[in-house]
Amino acid sequence: MRNPVIIALDFPGKKEVEAFIDPFVKQKVDPFVKQKVDPEEQQQIWVKVGMELYYQEGPQLISFLKEKGFRIFLDLKLHDIPTTVQKAMNRIAVLGVDMVNVHAAGGTEMMKRAIEGLNSGSPGARRPLCIAVTQLTSTSQEMLQSELLIKESMESTVSHYANLAKESGLDGVVCSPLEVPHMKAVCGEDFLAVTPGIRLSGDNKNDQIRTADPAGAKKLGSDFIVVGRSITGSVDPLETYMTIQKEWGIFHETTNC
Numbered sequence: 001m002r003n004p005v006i007i008a009l010d011f012p013g014k015k016e017v018e019a020f021i022d023p024f025v026k027q028k029v030d031p032f033v034k035q036k037v038d039p040e041e042q043q044q045i046w047v048k049v050g051m052e053l054y055y056q057e058g059p060q061l062i063s064f065l066k067e068k069g070f071r072i073f074l075d076l077k078l079h080d081i082p083t084t085v086q087k088a089m090n091r092i093a094v095l096g097v098d099m100v101n102v103h104a105a106g107g108t109e110m111m112k113r114a115i116e117g118l119n120s121g122s123p124g125a126r127r128p129l130c131i132a133v134t135q136l137t138s139t140s141q142e143m144l145q146s147e148l149l150i151k152e153s154m155e156s157t158v159s160h161y162a163n164l165a166k167e168s169g170l171d172g173v174v175c176s177p178l179e180v181p182h183m184k185a186v187c188g189e190d191f192l193a194v195t196p197g198i199r200l201s202g203d204n205k206n207d208q209i210r211t212a213d214p215a216g217a218k219k220l221g222s223d224f225i226v227v228g229r230s231i232t233g234s235v236d237p238l239e240t241y242m243t244i245q246k247e248w249g250i251f252h253e254t255t256n257c
């Protein structure tokens with residue numbers, strides 16, 4: 001199956017989202033895949049809705065994007081006691097999104113209960129993919145040690161958290177492309193690596209520390225790349241999206257999505 005570039009819709013509200021998605025919706029089909037995938041796949045551009053947008057617009061925004069034909073990663077990074085996360089995931093599953101996440105730092109019981117909540121909220125339907133944030137791509141090795149008091153290397157820490165997520169029944173993790181080879185060696189090739197921190201050469205890194213370009217992420221084994229400001233801040237977002245698709249490689253294989 002085609003493996004997506006996920007566009008992070010980091011906008012303050014629906015008005016800005018509408019303006020942004022307009023050319024993508026008008027395009028109707030992704031010109032790069034027009035000839036090669038079945039019609040159902042043609043409209044399936046992935047977008048990520050994060051905290052800023054969701055807290056402003058709520059569930060109606062999800063319905064709106066689904067109606068427009070987008071696949072949705074709802075990036076709310078749940079991190080709370082197991083019961084609260086389970087109940088929240090039950091509500092999230094009802095929205096019919098395609099991917100959700102938690103912080104692995106919440107522990108295995110919390111992650112298992114997240115899956116239970118998703119299952120109970122998606123009866124008869126496939127539950128959304130659930131992935132765990134290992135370490136934010138804005139965290140440096142130095143910060144890991146001096147602020148979080150984690151003495152292990154970033155790679156080992158990410159792989160350890162990923163292993164806990166796998167044991168808890170999750171589908172994959174969020175990490176930087178730089179940690180993907182180590183993570184896959186520990187958790188197996190099929191465990192998904194969803195990687196933000198993507199920048200085109202020459203782009204401003206902003207607050208991201210552990211970054212790679214799309215081709216680099218592909219080489220390192222990422223399954224999905226998440227791209228925000230490189231697309232949303234460009235002069236021609238649709239053109240930039242297509243450039244990134246090309247660099248990423250539209251038929252990069254994935255296993256379970």
Ligand code: C5P
Pocket residue numbers: 008010050075133135136137138174175196197198206208226227228229230
């Ligand atoms: O603009 P940029 O490409 O840096 O956006 C990255 C997106 O991915 C943001 O929406 C951010 O919240 C999200 N993200 C991240 N690092 C993680 C998890 C999510 O950057 N570990």
